[in-house]
Amino acid sequence: GIQVEQSPPDLILQEGANSTLRCNFSDSVNNLQWFHQNPWGQLINLFYIPSGTKQNGRLSATTVATERYSLLYISSSQTTDSGVYFCAVDGSNYQLIWGAGTKLIIKP
């Protein structure tokens, strides 16, 4: 089955810093989503981006489908950006296949 790898596993930054999170996947996909899971467990949709580039405020994402990776950029980090960032792609059997996540801590 398809494999999803995220890097780095952990990231600690000062408020105001920029960061890049990476998601590699082992096969072609029709669906790629980025999520932010807050400390209370809520998964928040960030981007639905099987290909191309999208931006939403301080966040942007790029997926290069032919090279099987996606990047999530966070600029001018705020403490509320802390949490775990997951990417997920469509696998067999109608499911989303998830990476292990990047745990981001933003220090004030």
Next chain:
Amino acid sequence: ETGVTQSPTHLIKTRGQQVTLRCSSQSGHNTVSWYQQALGQGPQFIFQYYREEENGRGNFPPRFSGLQFPNYSSELNVNALELDDSALYLCASSLGGIGAYEQYFGPGTRLTVT
């Protein structure tokens, strides 16, 4: 537009008992997927429901079962609870029928089995 809701928020059960978790899909969405997330891990797919039928199932035993109702809401039932069933259970809704379309998640139900 109403988002995905789940109930209850928290639940404590004893090993061997049965539990029912509930999910109301986002307005206009017709497909519901259920996931289990153990502490420190990513979500694991349990199954998906579309038009009141199960379409696709992850690596979970038959004691995990579900229902979808005509209004697209859904239930997850777990029988003969085991300690390892302690986890956050997440429901996601999507529009588009069978498949892993863009999914929107509820706040989850945190189940503790003692």
